[in-house]
Amino acid sequence: MRFLLLIPVIAVCLFCSCSGGNANKPFCDTTCNDRDTFKFTNDHTQHPLVTISKHNCAADTLTWSHDQSFTVRQIVLPIVFDNPIKINKAAINCFIKDTTYAWLKFNDCKTGRGYLLKLPFNPKASISKISGAINNFDPKFTVEKDLVAYTDRGTIYVEDVNTGKKEAMTFKEEYPIDFDKIHETVDTANITHARIFVQLIKNGEKIPLEKKINL
Secondary structure, three states: OOEEEEEOOOOEOOOOOOOOOOOOOOOOOOOOOOOEEEEEEEEOOOOOOEEEEEEEEEEEEEEEEOOOOOOEEEEEEEEHOOOOOOOOHHHEEEEEEOOOOEEEEOOOOOOOOOEEEEEEOOOOOEEEEEEEEEOOOOOEEOOOEEEEEEOOEEEEEEEEEOOOOEEEEOOOOOEEEEEEHHHOOEEEEEOOOOOOEEEEEEEEEEEEEEEEOOO
């Protein structure tokens, strides 16, 4: 018998505080329809499923499970990230690795801020949440397929979603990144399985950083 289990979040949270948006035009369409539900699955025999509902025009309840699970895992996104997040199908996707975990990638349509969530299907495993994501929905960021990338203001991290293998590149110092206005500090990024390239901005000057990697 299946039952609904609300899972407390014990996670890796990188700088989850927000600066409250900006006056720029929206990152993507914020047209509201609370009846829309985002659904992601794959062709695995146990039919893993990740869904996101909306409330008051913002992302609300995130649910994930599969046919053989005795629990349905669920979190409320405005509580997890302590901020309402506007989502649109043009700036969200989800990679599901069989019935092990899912990687949910999305950007806030109001600010353009990037987010990541790693969602284990095992009810005893903790989720990981990241609110400093470098997502390729942003036209100034290129992240190769099957990779996720994020920063904590001093280092950029890259992970292969299939293998869990990770690489990192330090900025050599900490940068005061406002993730709601990320391009004031992180101008561009190009991340592949073989290279991390980031162009930072400091005191009005562009500072390119590059590292060869093997993912």
